[in-house]
Amino acid sequence: MLALQILIDGFAISSLYALGATGFTLIFGVSGVLNLSHGAIMVVAAVIAWWVAGTFGAGAYLGALAGVAAALACAFFTYSVIVRPIQNSGAIPKEEKEIFVLTGTLLWGIMLQEAVAYLFTDNPKTVRPLVDGVVMILGVRTPWNEILTAALSWGAIGLLYLLVNRTRTGKSLLAASMNPRGLTLLGFEMSNIYVLVWAIYGILAGIAGVLLGAFLGVSSANAGTLTASAFSIVVLGGLGSVSGSLIAAYVVGYLETMTAYLVSPSIRTVPVLLLLVLVVYLRPQGLLGRR
Amino acid sequence: MRITHKIGIASAAFGLAFAAPAARAADPIKIGVIAETSAISGVGIPNAAKMAAEEINAKGGVNGRMIEIVDYDDHSSAADAVRAFQRAAQQDKVAAVIASYISEVVLALEPWAGRLKMPLITPGAASNEITKRVHDDYDHMKYVFHGYLASTQLSDVVCEAGKALMVNDLKMKTAVIMSEDAAWTIPLDEEYVKCLPASGLKVLDHIRLSPDTTDFTPIFNKIEGEKPDVIVTGISHVGVQPTVQWQQQQVPMPMYGIASQATNATFWKDTNGAADGVIFNMVAAPDVAVTAKTIPFAKAYKEKYGSLPGYAAYQSYDEVFMWAEAIRKAGGTDPDKMVEAMEKTDYVGTIGRIEFLPKDNTFAHGMKIGEGYITGLMVQWQNGNPVTIWPANVATGKMVFPAFTKLPQ
Numbered sequence: 001m002l003a004l005q006i007l008i009d010g011f012a013i014s015s016l017y018a019l020g021a022t023g024f025t026l027i028f029g030v031s032g033v034l035n036l037s038h039g040a041i042m043v044v045a046a047v048i049a050w051w052v053a054g055t056f057g058a059g060a061y062l063g064a065l066a067g068v069a070a071a072l073a074c075a076f077f078t079y080s081v082i083v084r085p086i087q088n089s090g091a092i093p094k095e096e097k098e099i100f101v102l103t104g105t106l107l108w109g110i111m112l113q114e115a116v117a118y119l120f121t122d123n124p125k126t127v128r129p130l131v132d133g134v135v136m137i138l139g140v141r142t143p144w145n146e147i148l149t150a151a152l153s154w155g156a157i158g159l160l161y162l163l164v165n166r167t168r169t170g171k172s173l174l175a176a177s178m179n180p181r182g183l184t185l186l187g188f189e190m191s192n193i194y195v196l197v198w199a200i201y202g203i204l205a206g207i208a209g210v211l212l213g214a215f216l217g218v219s220s221a222n223a224g225t226l227t228a229s230a231f232s233i234v235v236l237g238g239l240g241s242v243s244g245s246l247i248a249a250y251v252v253g254y255l256e257t258m259t260a261y262l263v264s265p266s267i268r269t270v271p272v273l274l275l276l277v278l279v280v281y282l283r284p285q286g287l288l289g290r291r
Numbered sequence: 292m293r294i295t296h297k298i299g300i301a302s303a304a305f306g307l308a309f310a311a312p313a314a315r316a317a318d319p320i321k322i323g324v325i326a327e328t329s330a331i332s333g334v335g336i337p338n339a340a341k342m343a344a345e346e347i348n349a350k351g352g353v354n355g356r357m358i359e360i361v362d363y364d365d366h367s368s369a370a371d372a373v374r375a376f377q378r379a380a381q382q383d384k385v386a387a388v389i390a391s392y393i394s395e396v397v398l399a400l401e402p403w404a405g406r407l408k409m410p411l412i413t414p415g416a417a418s419n420e421i422t423k424r425v426h427d428d429y430d431h432m433k434y435v436f437h438g439y440l441a442s443t444q445l446s447d448v449v450c451e452a453g454k455a456l457m458v459n460d461l462k463m464k465t466a467v468i469m470s471e472d473a474a475w476t477i478p479l480d481e482e483y484v485k486c487l488p489a490s491g492l493k494v495l496d497h498i499r500l501s502p503d504t505t506d507f508t509p510i511f512n513k514i515e516g517e518k519p520d521v522i523v524t525g526i527s528h529v530g531v532q533p534t535v536q537w538q539q540q541q542v543p544m545p546m547y548g549i550a551s552q553a554t555n556a557t558f559w560k561d562t563n564g565a566a567d568g569v570i571f572n573m574v575a576a577p578d579v580a581v582t583a584k585t586i587p588f589a590k591a592y593k594e595k596y597g598s599l600p601g602y603a604a605y606q607s608y609d610e611v612f613m614w615a616e617a618i619r620k621a622g623g624t625d626p627d628k629m630v631e632a633m634e635k636t637d638y639v640g641t642i643g644r645i646e647f648l649p650k651d652n653t654f655a656h657g658m659k660i661g662e663g664y665i666t667g668l669m670v671q672w673q674n675g676n677p678v679t680i681w682p683a684n685v686a687t688g689k690m691v692f693p694a695f696t697k698l699p700q
Contacts, residue, residue, distance in 0.1 A: 123331035124531040217532040260509035266501035
């Protein structure tokens with residue numbers, strides 16, 4: 001019974017982690033950017049979804065759509081106003097650009113977080129779930145919303161897989177992550193590819209934010225933790241490896257759930273952090289890292 | 292031309308030098324408000340204080356001087372609050388401070404109130420430690436007043452109401468305590484463990500959760516496995532998330548106790564209505580005439596700010612009046628005289644009749660609790676509205692629970 005409960009709850013939360021981390025790792029893989037405003041963008045998506053659904057009586061679906069659109073807008077803004085100017089700048093030495101991007105996105109994330117706290121308070125908001133009610137799975141009472149969260153997460157990841165492996169545009173993304181120079185020589189415009197990858201990122205982060213808001217609830221104060229969680233998953237899985245991130249998301253999700261059930265909910269994240277320290281010591285390239 | 296100009300300046304300076312003291316007498320009296328303005332329970336503190344100041348000023352102020360509220364955001368951080376407090380005392384020259392609903396913040400400010408001789412009152416923090424320090428070190432800490440119930444007193448209200456509501460009305464026998472790990476819940480839980488059994492509720496388990504918890508599924512599953520009749524809460528930093536997850540997972544036992552976030556009017560909207568059936572404690576509610584001032588205040592607040600006041604707002608509103616009264620009686624803003632005057636407070640505010648306990652009491656400078664003073668209410672979210680359900684003589688409705696709640700037969 002307890003094992004089944006852990007299995008079900010762990011699956012839902014892990015799927016959500018996987019979705020959140022996929023976009024994060026994709027951006028790194030393709031453009032080498034570690035976007036530290038990731039958590040804040042997820043928070044914006046959730047809060048806008050809550051706001052549109054509640055204040056304008058737009059309903060759960062329109063609200064969710066607005067949330068994803070807000071994340072998309074944030075992602076574009078992050079790229080065009082923060083990341084691209086740094087990458088194109090002649091004044092910043094090449095080897096320092098990564099640090100500038102890190103700092104820039106970190107500060108931008110804090111700005112977003114403070115803006116949300118200022119406009120909507122830092123109290124958690126919960127997005128109205130798309131479906132209500134519960135279902136018994138082998139004796140475990142499971143909210144439909146939890147099942148939907150897992151299904152939608154995997155749906156989005158599945159679509160991404162198809163896009164990357166089956167379409168020409170998607171294949172150019174994959175190529176960009178392997179050899180950007182080669183791609184440029186073949187006549188691809190790198191900046192178009194970057195815009196595309198940020199668009200995909202925005203949509204993924206938006207969906208993850210809205211689902212998280214409906215599943216657990218989100219507050220502006222969570223932005224840092226969400227970034228840290230995506231970061232841990234990506235480091236554990238191997239920087240830039242999407243399949244590594246997926247596996248790592250499940251390792252983290254289940255480790256957390258087991259700790260919460262078997263030890264204590266108040267130290268939920270501690271074993272994951274210990275694991276992360278171990279990985280950095282013993283296998284710095286992560287589970288499926290390429291380096 | 293040149294000469295007249297110079298004379299002009301000289302006479303202006305001369306005029307200023309003599310006019311200044313006269314102007315100073317009419318300078319406003321500043322009251323500092325340090326609160327968590329982006330937190331749901333905190334934002335009502337400056338809002339309500341400003342309302343009180345406007346009302347006092349409309350009637351001519353205090354000793355001919357207007358009251359001015361200077362507000363500071365502490366971002367729920369003790370360090371920010373201390374900086375704000377120092378600034379309020381040394382730079383902005385406030386006469387008194389109203390601060391915070393977070394015990395950790397108030398406990399950090401307390402020694403500074405002593406050092407800077409700055410009168411301080413909290414409208415919403417609950418830790419017993421606040422008044423204990425006044426009791427233990429009166430000479431240094433006498434500047435601190437506790438304008439809200441201490442944790443132990445909160446537990447006692449919950450237990451007393453629990454005897455009537457849970458044990459007598461609903462025939463409940465067992466409970467699990469679920470509280471967040473924070474300074475204010477340490478004495479709260481200690482008292483729960485003692486007073487719940489005395490009220491007829493056997494405590495099956497006592498769960499303390501991290502205030503950073505976002506996923507409450509494991510906690511609710513654990514509680515459900517222990518099959519209590521009711522979950523007795525002690526939560527303030529968390530609130531929206533456990534409530535929503537309680538409803539989504541259809542946890543079959545009611546949540547009853549202290550839930551500060553639930554006291555705010557926006558709680559219904561923040562939880563998308565998942566709050567339905569949640570029972571929480573307040574000292575004043577918008578639907579109950581605790582005193583003649585309660586309902587008019589709640590109405591005026593809603594008119595001005597668009598939503599009903601959270602729990603700390605009532606106290607904050609009263610506290611501005613009490614400081615004003617103390618300044619009036621003290622004939623000025625000398626801190627020692629203000630403390631002396633404040634100790635003699637006998638004021639009927641929105642939350643009841645307020646008197647402060649003497650320095651030899653364990654809750655020195657805490658409020659007098661009981662019949663005729665501050666009593667406390669239990670309120671339940673029903674269909675979008677907070678409805679007072681206890682005590683019986685002021686109740687405006689009966690308990691109603693969502694369909695998934697299973698009450699003992």
